[in-house]
Amino acid sequence: MKFLKYRLDRCTMCGSCMAACSKAWAKKDDPALSRISVNNVTGLPDIKVCNQCGGCIAVCSSMALERDKNGVVQIRRDRCTSCLICVEFCPSASMFFSSDIPSPFKCVACGICVKACPQDVLSIVEEKEA
Amino acid sequence: MEEMRLLAEWKYEPKKLYRGYSKEFLSVDLGREDGAFSCDVLPVSEDMIEKFTGGRGFGLKILWDKVTPRSKWDDPENALVISGGPICGITQYPGTGKTYTVFLSPLTGQTYNSNAGGYFGPFMKASGFDALSVSGKASENVVLFIDGDEGVVRLFAWEPEDRNSYTVTEALHDHFAENEEDKRNISVISSGEAAEHSWWGALNFSFYDPRRGLPRLKQAGRGGGGTVLRDKKILALVVKKRNFSGTENNPADLSVLQKVGTKLHREIRQNDDVQCLMRKIGTAHLNLVMNDYDILPVNNFKFGRHEDIMEIDPVRYGFTQGYADGCWYGCSLACAKAVDGFELLTGPCRGQKVTVDGPEYETAASLGPNVGIFDPLWTIEANFYADHYALDTISLGTGLAFVCECFELGLITEEHTNGLELNFGAKDDLLELIHRMMDGRDDFANVVSQGIRRMKTLFADKYGADREIMERIGMEGQGLEVSQYRCQESMAQWGGYFLTLKGPQHDEAWLIFMDMVNKQLPTFEDKAEALFYFPNFRLWFSLVGVCKLPWNDVEPSDNRIRYKGIEAAKVPEHVQNYLEIYEGVTGKPLSREEMILQSERVYNYERIFNLRMGKGTRQYHNIPDRALGPVFPDEWEARSEYFDGKLKEAGHDPEGLPVEEKISLLQAHRRREWEKLVDAVYERRGWTPEGIPTIETVKRLGIDYPEVLDVLERRG
Structure with missing residues (x-):
């Protein structure tokens, strides 16, 4: 299973990852459209990004969420009905939404943000199924 | 499956929804067992939107125009009018797929409106219709099919060996779908063979459950709508709409729906396990x-x-197996x-x-x-x-x-x-x-x-x-x-059941805890106020196409801290959610007072409709003795201390009296209380002591149409 891993102790909250992500996936430099979220909480970085746990798969009654061959949870836009239940039932609060894009969006471990991060905070790791 | 034979086909241009309305409805008539089928796309006027809002309001307005004061439930002009309302079909807030069906009922001889989940209402709207009216009678069993993508309505003759609901529904999902993936794009309204004889005939609304790989049924069960469907020789109404995205309503501000909806999803996730257990148990x-x-x-x-x-x-x-389901997309309360x-x-x-x-x-x-x-x-x-x-x-x-x-x-x-x-x-x-x-x-x-x-x-x-x-x-x-709550010990619920528009169901008011347990309605005026507010508030759900459950079967954690008594029972934060969603969809701001006004118009219109059908007066608000108190000694003796106490409160010393006499005294007392309650409720509703809306009331509500005034004038 492929997923994005982060080290909070290295993060300077520069926002490069969000800019790279939103530009790549939403064609716009806008942190609100990024699939990784970095917030400043009491002066410390708080990163929200999908760990591919699959909790959202069970909550979606239209079966719009499924794993691809790499174990990454993908949203099938042809099935998604934009209800956003997955957003609030995500255990890691890493399913995002915007009224510009009615269906939700999430990290698919593409690695674009890894290259953009100047502090080496992020990495794509592969975990073998037990 | 048995072959279907095309009887008629009509093309139409599916109109896109704008802010929750298409402003058109589909009117199909099956003739008088003579094959004279017709199908018309008719306009929904601005006045109809303003006065009747949608859903049950549209159903009543359209039905009024179809029938006469002499019409009976099994006359061809009786119609099943199905409408969701402006919010119906959004997916961003839980419980927004409800649809109301309005018709003249075999059981009550007056109007009935029965609601169901399932996908029919939202798909029908996305196919371009604010309502569907079906009247007339076919001479053979028929299926009406609406294809909301192609813009075509087809009427088929079909004679399946088994006309029961699961069989019919599964066959039609199979028949009209191109493949397994396509089955979710279909919804069927069907009934069953018992509805061909019984007056309890239910309407089953389907939704396809892809996880189980089968269609599920949600019932608009009450009032005999299924009996009317089968009387018209309709086996099923079917709608198909592909690629449902959740934004078909073309809302004025999607971000509002997302904000309010995710807030409620969060509340449900956090509170349901410690409040009403709807997801886990239902x-x-x-x-x-x-x-x-x-x-x-x-x-x-x-x-x-x-x-x-x-x-x-x-x-x-x-009773709950597998997983939590909603009967419409986006319902995280998932009681189905x-x-x-x-x-x-x-x-x-x-x-x-x-x-x-x-x-x-x-x-x-x-x-x-x-x-x-x-x-x-x-x-x-x-x-x-x-x-x-x-x-x-x-x-x-x-x-x-x-x-x-x-x-x-x-x-x-x-x-x-x-x-x-x-x-x-x-x-x-x-x-x-x-x-x-x-x-x-x-x-x-x-x-x-x-x-x-x-x-x-x-x-x-x-x-x-x-x-x-x-x-x-x-x-x-x-x-x-009567539905399944004993109301004997809650005077307010006597009214909640028996001072209703359509009979003792529980969708107008459920006041038992507020009244009997929490003692928040001590006077007749308090009870009358509750029997004004809650029936009107809850009627609003039927106008816009939302489910009652997410209103108060989950509450904000601090609801009972921020608000007390009846105000807490209103769940003000959730009322605010509805006002925001209404504006988010329609673009029209709505206050709490205007919300009740929208309902009050339709509540009184429905009451006058029933008057027009020869009912709708005080004498039709009957209540049986069993609803007021014990009828036989074994009922009294099951709680003798309690009932003896109630008799004392009524001013009678139970000491030494035979049980039969105690029952008789308590019944007589409660009958008197009932009459006082009726007086107080009618007054609060702006009705005469006979239970008829006054001219002033209909003028205040703006429903003083000539045909409405005509009914009131004829009844004196």
Whole structure:
């Protein structure tokens, strides 16, 4: 299973990852459209990004969420009905939404943000199924 | 499957929705058994939107124009008018797929409106229609199919061997879908073979469950809508809409829906496990709660609790299997439960393993304790067949409970029941009676399935049963059977059930806890205020197409801290959610006062509609003795200390009195209280002492149309 891993102790909250992500996936430099979220909480970085746990798969009654061959949870836009239940039932609060894009969006471990991060905070790791 | 034959086809240009409306409705007429089919796309005027909002409001307006004061339920001009309302079909807020069906009811002889989930309403809207009206009568069995993508309406003749609901629904999902993936794009409204004879005929609305790989059924069960459908020779209404995205309503501000909706999803995730357990268990958990408060109907509402209650503990048995389901996209409250892999032991499907929808609370109580049965497997089997044959499980259970009591009192005997021993708890014979309701060949089953009001007449006329006793114990009002809460000890709920527009269901007001447990409605004025506010507030759900459950079956954690008493019961934060969603969809701001005004218009219009049909006055707001208090000594003695106390409060010393006299005194006292309640409620609603809206009221509400004033003037 492929997923994005982060080290909070290295993060300077520069926002490069969000800019790279939103530009790549939403064609716009806008942190609100990024699939990784970095917030400043009491002066410390708080990163929200999908760990591919699959909790959202069970909550979606239209079966719009499924794993691809790499174990990454993908949203099938042809099935998604934009209800956003997955957003609030995500255990890691890493399913995002915007009224510009009615269906939700999430990290698919593409690695674009890894290259953009100047502090080496992020990495794509592969975990073998037990 | 048996071949379908195309009878007629009409093309239309599917109009895109704008801010929740297409401003068009589809009107189909099946002729007078003469093949003179017609199909018209008609406009929805701005005035109709302003005065009737949508949903049930549109249904009533369209039906008013279709029928005359002399129309009966089985006349061709009676219509089934199906409408969702402006919010229906959004997916961003839980419980937004509700649809109302309005028609003249066989049970009550006046208008009825019955709601269901499932996907029909949202798909119909996305196909370009704010409402669908179907009138007329075909000469052979037909299926009406709307393809919302192609813009075509087709009418087919179809004669399947099995006309029961699960069979018809599955066949039509298969037939109209191109492949498995396409089945979710279809919704079917069907009924069953019992609806061809019974007046309890239900409408089953389908949604396709891709996880189970089968269509599920949600019922607009009450009032006999399925009976009307089959009387028109309609087997099914089908709609197909592909690629549903959740934004078809073209809302004024999607971000508002997202913000308010995700807030409620969060609340449900955080609070449901400690509040109402809707996701994990569903409404059937109420069995235990009602038992604790003596509200669970046991043996035709005689008793309120039973020692075998834990036999039907839904946690222990598991009416909820698999996973949490909603009956429309986006409902995280997910109360639509199912029992999977259930092997049927009786009837035409004996031996088959099926998925049974529910049982929900009403069914778990009606086809359970109310007929003296505490066996969940029996309840599930009865639930399956009631849905399949299309019998309203609420009326069925309350009706069977009445039959059992009549049988135990000796008012009817085995000679009349064609050999069935219909005591309370008679599992085999009661299930057999349900099966006999299906094909219309058993004269006793036919009498029973026309409802308690007809049973009282026919039992008296045909079998010589004592009419007076039956009037006291038959739990019906306006011809409709009471749903599954005992209201004896809550005066406000007497009104919640029996001062309603369409009869004693529970969608106007459920005031038992507020009144009986929390003592928040001490005076007649308080009760009248509650019987003004809650029926109007809850009616609003039926105008816009939303479900009642997410209003107060989950609450903000701080609701009871921020608000007290009745204000807390209103759940103000959720009311605010509705106002925001309404504006988010329609672009029109709405205040709490305007919300009630929208409802009040339709509430009074419906009341006047019933007046127009020869009902709708004080004399039709009947209440049976059993709803007011104990009728027989065993009921008193089950809680003698409690009832003795109530008699003392009424100014009578119970000491030394025979039980029969105590019952008589309490009944007389409560009858007087009832009349005072009726006076207070009518006054608060702006009605005359006869229960008729005044001219001033209809003028204030802006529904002073000439035809409305004409009805009021004719009735003096």
